[in-house]
Amino acid sequence: MAKVKDITDFFEGFAPVCTAMDFDNAGLLAGDKNTEISKVLLALDITAEVVEEAAEKNCELIISHHPVIFRPLKRLDTRSAAYQLARHGVSAVCMHTNLDLSTEFGVNTCLAEALGVKNPRKSDLGECLFVGELESETDILSFAKHVKKALSCEGLRYTDVNPKVKTVAVASGAGGSDIIAAAEEGADAFVTGEIKHHEINDANALGVDIIDVGHFKSEDIVILPLKKRLEEAFPDIIFTKSQVYGDKIKYL
Secondary structure, eight states: OOBHHHHHHHHHTTSOGGGSOTTOOOEEEESOTTOBOSEEEEESSOOHHHHHHHHHTTOSEEEESSOSOOSOOSOOOTTSHHHHHHHHTOEEEEOOHHHHHOSSSSHHHHHHHHTTOEEEEEOSSSSSOEEEEEEEEEOHHHHHHHHHHHTTOSOOEEOOOOSOEEEEEEETTTOGGGHHHHHHTTOSEEEESOOOHHHHHHHHHHTOEEEEOOHHHHHGGGHHHHHHHHHHHOTTSEEEEOSSOOOOOOOO
16 A cells, blocks of 8 residues: 655655755655555645545545645644644645746646646746746737636736737746746746735836736646646545635635
8 A cells, every 4th residue: 555655755756845945844744654545635725624624534645735834833723734634643745836846747837738838948037937838829808818717716817018928927826026037038928826016016117917816726726637647646546636625715
């Protein structure tokens, strides 16, 4: 039977933990590497509700993108996800910026693929910036509508300062700080999950359209492709995507 260690070794093949950013906390964050596993739950984040879901499904492991333990713990509340993991004996493997940065398979490669961005390459100018081309040139409104549908967004924000869109940059999650790099890479449009006001000003000045899809929508796109990849590598394990986790954002 496969063990937790087999899962972490699998990730080392395309998103090594050593490639995670210095501030990050990635890898096996709860549990024992020698725990045998038959059922695994996948979620973007590990919340107490996600742990409960895993326990109800008899999952021995949760794989998430965001670290369930990010800052040093000073106390362990009984309602916290970390406490509930220990209580239920569920392990946690969290692959964060190493999965963002992976050029073989990761959050940004999945985001680019979902949007129809061809041959995405990692930029040397940004932190987690990937750049590619659309099959054919379009306008920003049409592209924004396409992005909304492709990512199943209830709503999104976009600007219209560039009459054409062909070269597209993506930076999942809180990627707004990569806007200058996106402009230097020649991007007509920049798709991200979070962008600050002054970064929008920079984008406007640089003539780059921005599409802000929300942090969750920009990253949850990796979960189902990752599930498929894991199922192919471990056919004897049952992998399930969390049904209880979402960012609960609504639009008026």
